[in-house]
Structure formats: structure tokens, C-alpha cells
Amino acid sequence: MKDLIEKIQRLRSERNAVILAHNYQPAEIQDLADFTGDSLGLSIQASKTDADLILFCGVRFMAETAAILCPDKVVLLPDLDAGCPMADMITADQLQQLKAQHPEAIVVCYVNSTADVKAESDYCCTSANAIDLVRSLPLDRPIIFVPDQNLGQHTAQQTGRQLILWPGYCRSHVVITEQDIKDARARYPDAVVMVHPECTQPVRQLADHVLSTGQMLRLVKDGAAKTYIVGTETGIIHALKKINPSAHYIPASQRAVCPNMKRITLDKILWALEDMACRISVPVDIAVRARRSLDWMIKGSQVTKGR
Ligand code: SF4
Structure with a gap:
């Protein structure tokens, strides 16, 4: 893995590329990225970057958004099949x-x-x-x-x-059930429960906070709680641990995984950078x-x- 990361770093610099990774990406990709965040944070980063190339580690609509915001830049999505069913x-x-x-x-x-x-x-x-x-x-x-x-x-x-x-x-959020939240609360009665608004209403009603992933990170950064029950895609837990390592994070459901987000791998990132492959563009009239x-x-x- 070290070799792979070194090759990516070298190509990133040669191509003047910025690597953006969504909070749901695998841990090693979040660690490699120049910026991690939610859709809004990453869109703002894309709109501000002076890089020539944006390598987007996320799903297609995110890379399309970057291409619309930055028509003069090359945008790569390392796996063109990383879509969003929703x-x-x-x-x-x-x-x-x-x-x-x-x-x-x-x-x-x-x-x-x-x-x-x-x-x-x-x-x-x-x-x-x-x-x-x-x-x-x-x-x-x-x-x-x-x-x-x-x-x-x-x-x-x-x-x-x-x-x-x-x-x-979103299939990855509606799998979180009311019973998941009740069970987690029973096991961790002092925990703060935060869920994403893509969760169903009965789940949202049981939560202490309904937040985007960026808002979850801010809550945890400033928060005094020792344990958080996390009702969103489990990839966020890596980002939460980085921002506040002293707290414990319990996924509301281990099934809350987005298979499309997990399609991005270090091998595919290297390949995309080497071959300038998997370019995302949007027709001008649509853009x-x-x-x-x-x-x-x-x-x-x-x-x-x-x-
Ligand atoms: S978690 Fe995956 S399926 Fe759900 S909205 Fe995000 S990208 Fe789409």
C-alpha cells in the first residue's frame, strides 16, 4: 500500500491534481485526500481550487457537480460505475x-x-x-x-x-430501523444519537440530532459526549475518530454501507491518474x-x- 500511495502522491503533484474525498469513502482514501467533507464542502472546495485536475473520490453526481462548477478543469472519477441509486x-x-x-x-x-x-x-x-x-x-x-x-x-x-x-x-440510510436506534440506546444509555436526514421519519424522531455529515463532524468536534450513535453511512466514523479520537462511535446499523462509495480504491485512483481515465464531463447546454x-x-x- 505504501508503494501505491507514493506513486499516487508523485502523480498528484506532476499533474497538479487535487484529491477530494467524501466522508463515506474508505478510510485509506480519506487519509490520502487533500480535502474530505460532505457534498457541500467538497463542492465549495472544487469551486475554489487552482488545481488543473480534480480527482473526485465519491459518486458520479459529485464529480458531475465539480465538472459543472469548474468547466475549465479535468474531473476524474476513478470508477465510472460509482453511481447513486437515489x-x-x-x-x-x-x-x-x-x-x-x-x-x-x-x-x-x-x-x-x-x-x-x-x-x-x-x-x-x-x-x-x-x-x-x-x-x-x-x-x-x-x-x-x-x-x-x-x-x-x-x-x-x-x-x-x-x-x-x-x-x-437512499437504500444505505433507510436500512437503519427504529429498532436499531432503540437497541443502541438501551446498550449505550448516555450516548448522543445523531442521524442523517436521509433516514426515515421514525428513525429521525428517535434521534437527538438530525444532521448532515459535515454538521455531525462539527457537533463531535465541539461536543462533550463520550459516546455517539451514528445513523449514517459507516464511512463517516473514520472522519469522526480523526476529529475527536477520545469519543466512542457506534454505528446505528452495520448495514448502513453505500456499495457505490466503496467502489473507489487506491488502485483505481492510481490508474485514473496514470491514464487520465474516467473523465467526467457534462454537455455545455445542461451544464x-x-x-x-x-x-x-x-x-x-x-x-x-x-x-
Ligand atoms: S449513501 Fe450512496 S446511495 Fe445513498 S445517497 Fe449517498 S451516494 Fe447515494
Whole structure:
């Protein structure tokens, strides 16, 4: 592994590449990356980088977002099959049909969506800023929220707005059950329970905090708890341990693993850098329209981030 990492480091420097890794990536890839974070944090890093090449360790919609934000840069995703089943649960055609049924509606899409769907949307958000975005929208307009019904439902509950939801979901989060949380609480009665908004409502209701992965990291960094029950993809636990090694982290479910996130390996990273393989690009007409929906996510969220 040491050899492999040295080769990657050498090529990273020769190609003036930045390596971005999502919090759900395998531990060795998080350790290798220049930046780790949630979708919002990584999108902001991509938009600010002066590197010539962005090597994205995550899933396709994340690399597409980087390509839209940085049209002058080469973006590589080391495994082109690393997709997001939730993003694929709605197509641009389906969204167009939904818009036709609600012609007055503002369309908000979760960043976990294809570039085509972003191009059909008015605003794009992440789990870290969906509530801020919906609060900022005019009260006299209906709002369509796609594709994640769980994040949409959570956002509706927190804002008091009625959202028109799409029945998408993340398989890696809906496997976490109410019983998982009850069992974990029984075993660790003093633990703080934090879950991701992609979890189902009964699970969210049992949690102390409903947070994006970036918000979980901030909570743990500042927190005094000794034990945290973590209701999201288990890869986050590596990042949590790095930020606060003295606490204990218990996965709410060992089944909360995203197989697509785990497709990225050190071998594939090296191969992508050597061959400049697995390039992600977005057609210009789609990218221009999708960029408009991403603008609030990048600029607006930096204004509201401190709240
Ligand atoms: S964890 Fe869920 S939402 Fe995230 S990439 Fe995997 S399938 Fe998609």
C-alpha cells in the first residue's frame, strides 16, 4: 500500500491534481485526500481550487457537480460505475412531467441528483442547507422537492412548508430501523444519537440530532459526549475518530454501507491518474442550466453557513 500511495502522491503533484474525498469513502482514501467533507464542502472546495485536475473520490453526481462548477478543469472519477441509486430514481423527463402538473412551483433538487435533473431545477441544495433554502423561498409559491422524500419530509417539518415530494430514497440510510436506534440506546444509555436526514421519519424522531455529515463532524468536534450513535453511512466514523479520537462511535446499523462509495480504491485512483481515465464531463447546454441551480448552493450557503 505504501508503494501505491507514493506513486499516487508523485502523480498528484506532476499533474497538479487535487484529491477530494467524501466522508463515506474508505478510510485509506480519506487519509490520502487533500480535502474530505460532505457534498457541500467538497463542492465549495472544487469551486475554489487552482488545481488543473480534480480527482473526485465519491459518486458520479459529485464529480458531475465539480465538472459543472469548474468547466475549465479535468474531473476524474476513478470508477465510472460509482453511481447513486437515489439520484437515478428521477429522470429529467419525470421532473418535467411533475413541473407540468404544478406549473407555479419552484423546483428544489437535492445535490444527489443527475446533471439533467439539476438543469430542470431552480435551486439545488445539500442536506446541510435544504432548510435555509426552503425558508428563503416565497410563501405564495408551491415547492417541488426531489428526489429524496426523507430529506424533503424533514425539511417540510422544520420549515412548516408543504413540499411536493418525489418518492426517492437512499437504500444505505433507510436500512437503519427504529429498532436499531432503540437497541443502541438501551446498550449505550448516555450516548448522543445523531442521524442523517436521509433516514426515515421514525428513525429521525428517535434521534437527538438530525444532521448532515459535515454538521455531525462539527457537533463531535465541539461536543462533550463520550459516546455517539451514528445513523449514517459507516464511512463517516473514520472522519469522526480523526476529529475527536477520545469519543466512542457506534454505528446505528452495520448495514448502513453505500456499495457505490466503496467502489473507489487506491488502485483505481492510481490508474485514473496514470491514464487520465474516467473523465467526467457534462454537455455545455445542461451544464449552463444546472450551474444556475447550483449558484445558491455555493454562494447562498456560504452566507448562511454560520447560523
Ligand atoms: S449513501 Fe445513498 S445517497 Fe449517498 S451516494 Fe450512496 S446511495 Fe447515494
